[in-house]
Amino acid sequence: MARKKVRARDLKKQRWAAIVAAVLALGMILGLFGPNVYHAIFGSGTPLPDQQSEPEPQDYLDYYEAEVARLESQLDENEENEAVLLELAENYRYLIVVQQVFFNNEEAIEEYQERLIDIYTSLTDVAPADMQYRLELAYLLFEGRDDHSQMLDEASAISDILRANPDPLYHLSLIQLFDLAGEDELLMDEAKWLEEYLEEKIADDTADNDDRFYYAVLLGEYLGNVTFAKAILEEVIEEESEESRLYQNALSYLQFFQAESNEEQGITVD
Numbered sequence: 001m002a003r004k005k006v007r008a009r010d011l012k013k014q015r016w017a018a019i020v021a022a023v024l025a026l027g028m029i030l031g032l033f034g035p036n037v038y039h040a041i042f043g044s045g046t047p048l049p050d051q052q053s054e055p056e057p058q059d060y061l062d063y064y065e066a067e068v069a070r071l072e073s074q075l076d077e078n079e080e081n082e083a084v085l086l087e088l089a090e091n092y093r094y095l096i097v098v099q100q101v102f103f104n105n106e107e108a109i110e111e112y113q114e115r116l117i118d119i120y121t122s123l124t125d126v127a128p129a130d131m132q133y134r135l136e137l138a139y140l141l142f143e144g145r146d147d148h149s150q151m152l153d154e155a156s157a158i159s160d161i162l163r164a165n166p167d168p169l170y171h172l173s174l175i176q177l178f179d180l181a182g183e184d185e186l187l188m189d190e191a192k193w194l195e196e197y198l199e200e201k202i203a204d205d206t207a208d209n210d211d212r213f214y215y216a217v218l219l220g221e222y223l224g225n226v227t228f229a230k231a232i233l234e235e236v237i238e239e240e241s242e243e244s245r246l247y248q249n250a251l252s253y254l255q256f257f258q259a260e261s262n263e264e265q266g267i268t269v270d
Contacts, residue, residue: 057102064098067091082126089119113144131170134158135177142181151181159190166197168214175222191222209236213250220257230257 055063071088075081092112099105099112120137127133138158141151155174162171171194178187198215201207207215212232220229233254240247 057098060098061095061103064091064094068095080122080126082123085119085123085126089116089123092116092119110144113140116140117144129161131158131161131167134161135170135173138174138177142177148181151177152183152186155186163193166194168194168198168211168218172214172217175218179222187222191218194218195223209240209246212236213246213253216250217253220253226257226260230254233257 068088068091071084071091074084075088078084092115096109096112099109117137117140120133120140123130123133124137134154135158138151138154141154142148145151155177158170158174162174171190175187175190175194178184178190195215195218198207198211198218201211202215213236216229216232216236219225219232233250236250237247237254240250
C-alpha cells in the first residue's frame with residue numbers, strides 16, 4: 001500500500017473542523033457554515049416545496065428570495081419578533097451560499113451580509129443576555145467590515161458579561177475570534193482569565209468533564225501545553241461512557257493532537 005506523509009495544513013484543517021464541531025458549535029457563520037448549509041440544501045436531493053422535479057440553482061435562489069421577502073414583510077408589519085428574526089437570518093445565510101456556489105454575485109452577498117448584521121443587532125436588542133446572538137454579531141462584524149472597531153466594541157462587552165457569568169464554551173468562542181482577528185494581546189488576556197477560572201474550578205473539585213474538555217482545548221490550542229492537554233483528554237475519555245457526546249469529542253480531539261505530533265516528528269501514515 002502506498003504511504004504518504006501527512007501535511008501540516010491538512011492536519012490543521014482537520015483539527016479545525018473538529019473544534020468547530022465539538023467545541024465552537026454556536027452556529028456562527030464566519031464562512032464556515034457554507035459547506036454545512038450547502039449539504040442541507042443540496043445534499044439531500046429533496047425538491048423545494050411544491051416542486052416535483054430536481055430544482056435548478058435559480059429555483060433555490062427564487063425560493064429563498066421569496067422567503068426573505070415574506071419574512072421582511074412580517075417584520076415591517078409587526079413588532080420585531082425573535083423567531084421571525086432567526087428564520088430570516090437562516091434564509092439570508094442560504095441565499096449567501098447559493099450566490100457563492102452558483103452565481104458569485106459579490107454585490108448581493110455583501111448586501112445579505114449587511115442585512116445579517118442588522119438582524120443580529122436586533123436580536124441582541126431583543127435578548128441582550130443571549131451570548132450566542134452577541135457572538136454571532138461579533139463574528140459577522142469581523143467578516144463583513146474592514147474596520148474592526150465595532151467588532152472589538154462588541155467583543156469587549158461580551159468579555160465583561162462572560163467574566164461576570166462565566167461560560168467556558170462561549171469564552172473559547174470569543175478567544176477564537178481574537179485569534180482569527182490577529183488580536184494576540186486580547187487573546188492572551190482572555191485565555192489567561194479562562195485558564196485561572198478553570199484551574200480554580202478544578203482545584204475546588206467543582207469542575208465537570210465538560211470543563212476539563214474546554215480546559216484541554218484552551219491549553220492545546222492557545223496556551224501551547226499540548227502534553228498536559230492530551231493527559232486531560234485521556235482522563236475525560238477514561239471517565240466518560242463511549243456512547244456519550246463528550247467521549248467522542250475528547251477522543252477526536254486527542255487523535256488530532258496525536259496526528260499533529262506525528263507530523264512534527266516526520267512519522268508517515270498509510
